[in-house]
Amino acid sequence: MKVTQADLLHVAVRPDQYPTNRLPELALAGRSNVGKSSFINKMLNRKGLARISGRPGKTQTLNFYGVNERLYFVDVPGYGYAKVSKSERAKWGTMIEQYLAEREMLKAVLLLIDMRHPPTADDKLMYQWLKQIEIPVILVATKADKIPKGKWQKHLATIKRDLQKDENDELLHFSSETGVGKEDVWKAILQRMV
Template sequence: MKVTKADLAHVAVKREQYPTSGLPEIALSGRSNVGKSSFINKMINRKGLARTSQRPGKTQTLNFYEINESIYFVDVPGYGFAKVPKPEREAWGRMIETYLQNREQLKAVVLIVDLRHPPSADDKMMYNWLKHFEIPVIVVATKSDKIPKGKWQKHLKVISNDLEKIESDPLLLFSSETAQGKEQIWKTILYYISK
């Protein structure tokens, strides 16, 4: 997909702050610092639209990025960041759960995992939670540029097995450095939007 326009259109904590345009939405989930912001920036060809941070837990709201006035990417707070106080983590959990469970416009969740490492307990919990609520999942294994090409399949197999991934759920490689996988991910996203 050729992206000609992209903006951070809405920042939400409560349901009343969600967009009302009815455009389809793709949520982006993953542990803190897995590279959600880098994923957004590469997918929409905008270097600094989603702010990247070395500090885990930077995203604390639901950030709705409007793309080509036809779709939203929704960046949700990363999980698994222990340094955030427990009450704050619980509030984020409720905010994310409310959005994911009740949002009619939500077409799929892109679950971003690090290709270099087996999925964390939090990754597994998120995947199982999404499956439980019958929310379509696209698993994206990022940082493929950090691993020799000959080892990709081995690492993908570990991710697939550890998540106990359902065969019909896509598992796609991605690199925000080289843009590897970008076209395939767009095709997959557009397929879910058209369903």
């Protein structure tokens, strides 16, 4: 998809702050240091749109990025790394859970997994929970540029095995550095929007 317009349009912590124009939404979930901001910037062709922080766990709200007045990317707080209090983490958990479980316009979750490492316990829990609440999942293995191309299939096989991947869910490799996989991710997104 050719992105001609992309902006951060809504920041929400409660349902009454969500957009009301009923455009399809795709949530981006993953560990705090998986590269969600870099993914957003590369997919939307906007270098500094999503702020990249040296300190993982910066996203503490649901950030709605409008794309071509056609859909939203919704960046949810990362899990598993952020140095925040237990009460703050519980608050995020409730906010994320409410959005993912109840949002009618949510078409799919792009679950980002660091391709260099086997999925973490948190990655597995998130995937299982998304399957349990029957939300379509597109698995995106990030940081492909950090692994020699000849080893991609081995790393993808590990992710597939460790997550016990549903055969209906796509597993795509991606690099925010080189853009490899970008077209395939857009193709998967557009298929979920119908």
